[in-house]
Amino acid sequence: MPNSLWLQSAYEHEPFPPLQEDIHCDVCIVGGGLSGIANAYYLAKQGKDVVLLEKDSLLAGATGNSTGKLTTQHDFVYANLINKFGREHARLYYDVNKDAVEFGRSIAKGDELLSANSILYAQTKAGEELLRQEAHAYTELSIPGELGRNSELPIPILSTLMMEDEAQIHPVRFGHTLAKLAIEAGARFYEQSDVQTMDFNDRFLTLKSAAKVHFKNLILSTHYPIEALKGIQVLKLAVDRSYIVSARADIALTGQYISVDSPKRSIRTAKIDGKTYFLLSGSSHTAGVEGNTTGHYERLYADLKDTFRLTSFITGWSAQDPETPDLIPYAGKITTSLPHVYISTGNRKWGLSNSLAGAKIISDQIVGRENPATALYAPNRTGFGDKLLQALKLTGLVVKEFTTGHIARTDAPICTHMGCRTRWNNAEETWDCPCHGSRFRKDGSVLEGPATKPLDLS
Structure with missing residues (x-):
């Protein structure tokens, strides 16, 4: 299987042990991506006894295969959010994701996080109109943004919409730093610990190893919720797969870009151990409907060569992104009949900031702290x-x-x-x-x- 640039350049670390014996905890978290790790950090810092279970290796799933953009500019979204939820909730979505970006800045070490301008760009008249609509939404919500033609890319661009001083991260190195902080706060992490059954009434999980985890609260941060939830969420998530390729580059971009036109393209550079890499992603489709996916990589590699004049290819990989029907992720109690079971999923293609935002929402619920975004991200919200x-x-x-x-x-x-x-x-x-x-x-x-x-x- 292809291995992402982030996983290839992860910190060297000792793997966490598999769980082999029965244990008890205040909170059990299933899923070792950024969402699960952030929940472990927040809750352990609040004095909760936290156990995190990962069926494979930490950060090797959605987080380790992302583009690594930590930003509040989530494509063409704020105009849609105003139409669906109104100005107050659209602004709240921005605020919790901005807090997530600032949280990332507060804990990242070295070049795990770098500042970058986030830029939407249009190559067609229809795309320009979308940017004007989104810029108007920025104004309505008092979100800082600049409509213009700010681009360093060697492609024809009619207009751009820029948010200055956003962030991009090495998601795996950043995730391991956060995991270390969670463990220092008292959380216990286990890899190669596959959940087989869940008993919500008696509150325990059984692993493939036959070990049991007894919990008071359960958080499912498994990207797509486990089947045992009786289909409550299964029919509410579409699943999209997109592709990313990388190549060595000489110069780093000051911006990270995403097109509003079709075909969709996302562009950024990364600095890792003094070397610069160019990342190009796009070419998405509904997950599982295509068998010959090689063509998606070939088209992106051709773009690297023909458009960006890059030939020192490094690797290509793909990511899978569940999406809720109304653009807002699910983070919170799965249902009022299961008040001790929480889920975090449906982050669309913006799982880094939304993982951190969702973890804060869930951890606040568990410790009894008010969070203004609880209803907005609630899995059982209306609509x-x-x-x-x-x-x-x-x-x-x-x-x-x-x-x-x-x-x-x-x-x-x-x-x-x-x-x-x-x-x-x-x-x-x-x-x-x-x-x-x-x-x-x-x-x-x-x-x-x-x-x-x-x-x-x-």
Whole structure:
């Protein structure tokens, strides 16, 4: 499988042990990405006894395969948020993500975090109109931004919308620094600790090792919530997969860019140990619906060569991003009937700031502190129409893929989540399910949920 630039350049560290014995804790966190680690840090700092379980290796999932942008500029979003939620809540979304950026600045070491201007750019008249709408939203919300033509990219650009002094991070090094701080505060971390069953009434988890974790509160930070939640969230999340390629570069950009036009492109540079790297991402599609994904990498590598004159290719990788129907992630209590179970998911493509923001919301709930964004990020918030529409779209996809998959791909293994036929992904060397985005390694083991059981490859 491809390995991201961030994972290739991670700090050397001793792996955390797998959990082999029964333990008790105040809070059990399932998922060792930035969201889970941030929750562990916040709660351990508040004196909670915290246990974090990761089924593979810390930060090797969504966080380690991200673009590493820590910013409040989340594509064309604030105009939509005003229309959906009103000015007050749109501004609140900005505020909690701005706090997340500042939190990142407060704990990052060395070049784990660098300042960069975040820039939306348009190459068409339609894109220019979107930028004007977004700039108007900035003005309405008193968000600092500059509409103009600020670009250092060798591509034709009609206009840009810039937020100055945002941040970009090395997400894996940053995550390990935060994990170290969480452990110093008393949190316990375990890797290679795969959850098999959950008992919400008696409040314990059983791992593949047969060890049990007894908890008072449970946080599911698994990117896509575990199937055991009775489908409460499964039909509310679309899952998108996008691709990133990297190359050595001579000069670092002062900005980090994302296009509002199609095809979508995200551009930034990274400084790692004195070397500069250029990152280009885009070419997204619904997760699991394509088998020959090599073409997505080839198009991005061609862009690196033809447009940016870069040929010292380093590596390419992909990321998977669940999305809620209304753009706001889910972070909080899963439902009033399970007040001790929390989820964090649906961060779209902006999981770094939203992971930190969501962790603050959840940890505040657990320690009994007021957080103004609790209702905004609540998984059970209103907006049934949007959710129903999304559910119908996903249900239709499931029915289609279940039928055609079993007829056309009779030799492909069956996904252990809902019985759809998987599809072999030749570039990633994974079995991908088109129904809800589950992914499995070549040996059948689960790479990404909602599936929790391995494929039968016999």
